[in-house]
Amino acid sequence: MNANAGKATGSATAVVVGAGVGGLATAVGLRRAGWAVTVLERRTTPERYGTAFGIHPTAQEAVDRLGLGEALRARAVPYRSARIRRPDGRVLAALPLERVERKAGRPELLVSRPHLLDALLAELRRLGGAEIAYGTRLTDPAPLDADLVVGADGIHSVVRTTRFGTGSAVRSLATEAWIGIAGFETGTYGETWGEGRFFGMTPVEPGRTNWYAVVPKAAGENGNTGGAAGAAEGLRAAFADWHDPIPRLLADTDPATWIRYDMRHLHPALPRFTAGGRVALVGDAAHAMTPNLGQGACTALLDAEALTRAVALHGPADLPGALRAYDTERRRSAQRVALASRTLHRFMTGRHPALRDALVGLLPG
Ligand SMILES: Cc1cc2nc3c(=O)[nH]c(=O)nc-3n(C[C@H](O)[C@H](O)[C@H](O)COP(=O)(O)OP(=O)(O)OC[C@H]3O[C@@H](n4cnc5c(N)ncnc54)[C@H](O)[C@@H]3O)c2cc1C
CATH class of the missing domain: 3.30.9.30 (D-Amino Acid Oxidase; Chain A, domain 2)
Incomplete structure (x- = not known):
């Protein structure tokens, strides 16, 4: 791992922990803002398992701002005309996909998880200046020598438990x-x-x-x-x-x-997504939710884009200001989605x- 690479060239440096959707999207956003980025990933190779993600129009706009809209649309399919049924096949209601499309002017999309990860990895390669250290399991973020540390290490986040305490825990x-x-x-x-x-x-x-x-x-x-x-x-x-x-x-x-x-989900909700003026959480690390609303990947993408946009806007000299802006933009919104998803799970089962x-x-x- 070479988290100091950017120091030699004078760019601001970030370590992103986790090469899932949230971590790779954050790395792309930071590279676009000119930061030198090291991604630490405990798995030894790029992880290509998974089925499909629903990508809501608001998350598609975030993907567009990260410069990945075309790559997403090239491999995604629109999700239209879906119904809620009883086990005997009787239709109870329509999923509100037509309404979402009418309002946003674009449909909900479905994309396979491997394709989304491939698109993020390809964009990182195209941008250059980012290293992914596979086979590196972080146990303590404190010694990391970087201006910014992003915990994108999923539901069992080490960054969260070491920097934000264990008050908010994974509930099965x-x-x-x-x-x-x-x-x-x-x-x-x-x-x-x-x-x-x-x-x-x-x-x-x-x-x-x-x-x-x-x-x-x-x-x-x-x-x-x-x-x-x-x-x-x-x-x-x-x-x-x-x-x-x-x-x-x-x-x-x-x-x-x-x-x-x-x-599983994270409960109770975290009081903040940032710590110490240089640490931020994104995706499941910040707000793991049940999958009922199909919003896990969407919220991770929205977090990554909002965090890196704030960092680009404030610049490395005002990282605490950037993290405050990120927390304000994303925390309540993501936590509302997590609560709605959990409530829907209870209703459905x-x-x-x-x-x-x-x-x-x-x-x-
Ligand atoms: C049944 C089911 C269906 C779903 N369907 C949808 C859907 O339709 N639409 C949708 O948007 N979402 C869906 N989701 C949710 C989605 O899978 C996740 O919420 C989303 O991928 C969050 O990404 P992430 O990058 O935050 O975390 P993750 O994808 O978990 O990535 C975390 C990464 O960090 C790495 N890591 C962990 N710990 C360490 C460490 N200590 N050091 C280094 N690396 C570490 C991991 O190996 C992993 O690569 C679904 C989830 C489930 C359970």
Whole structure:
């Protein structure tokens, strides 16, 4: 790791911890502002696993400002006409995608996580002046010799726990998610809500369908006694009598490619996203949320763009001012999204599906 590289050339220096969406987008923004950047990543190679991210129009504007709009649109697909259904297939309501598109003048997009990471890495290479130190696990940010330290190290952030205390901690929910990509297009998109479980389907790229299944942990654990094959058996059984194409999607996707997520969030919310005039948190490190609103990557991109815009505007001489501006712009907004996502999770997996469905049925179908 060479966090001092920028010192030799006289540029301001930053260390970004974590090469996920938030860390790489921050590195791109800092490079565009002329900073020398070192990214520390505990994994030994670029990490290309993952399925699809929804990118909301406001996050697309942030991506445009980071200079990556074209690269995003080249690999993304629009997300339109999706419905909320019951397990028997009856439509309860429409997801508000048309309204979002009308208001923003552009559609919600879906992009595969590997494509988004590739676009960020390609832009960093094009800009030059950034080093990514793979295989470097940070244990303590205090000795880092850089003007700015950005914690983009995800939900279990070491930067957060060492610099912001452990008052705000990771809470596990009673559910787990399985995600995968099937090798055919369904043409049927949206979410299907059952009792304590739900299933989602979105486009991701031609000829493929992105899906996610959220189930109570006990069901997953029971199903998981036989490893990947056992998990597949449990999950396929849990959705066997749900409407087409749900059982087909699960049957078509090789369980070896399924990804399991513990459903977690950060609670209580942090009192600030910055510390000591030189440390900032972005993305899941600052506000890990449940995925129900599909906003985890969006908020990480918005954080990265807002932080690096503030840093560019204030300049290295007024880093404390830049961090204050970043905290003001992003903290409340990101925390509101996290709370809404958690509330939606409770609503979707609640114990009174009949009441829930009646309420959702009042929305435009
Ligand atoms: C089921 C599910 C579905 C989702 N769907 C969506 C969606 O549709 N749309 C959406 O916007 N979001 C979605 N998300 C959320 C999204 O995956 C994350 O919120 C988002 O990627 C945040 O990125 P990040 O860079 O902050 O963190 P991460 O992607 O977690 O990256 C953190 C990086 O830091 C590295 N790291 C960690 N600790 C250290 C250390 N000590 N030293 C060095 N490196 C370290 C890690 O290896 C990793 O590369 C979903 C999440 C789940 C669980």
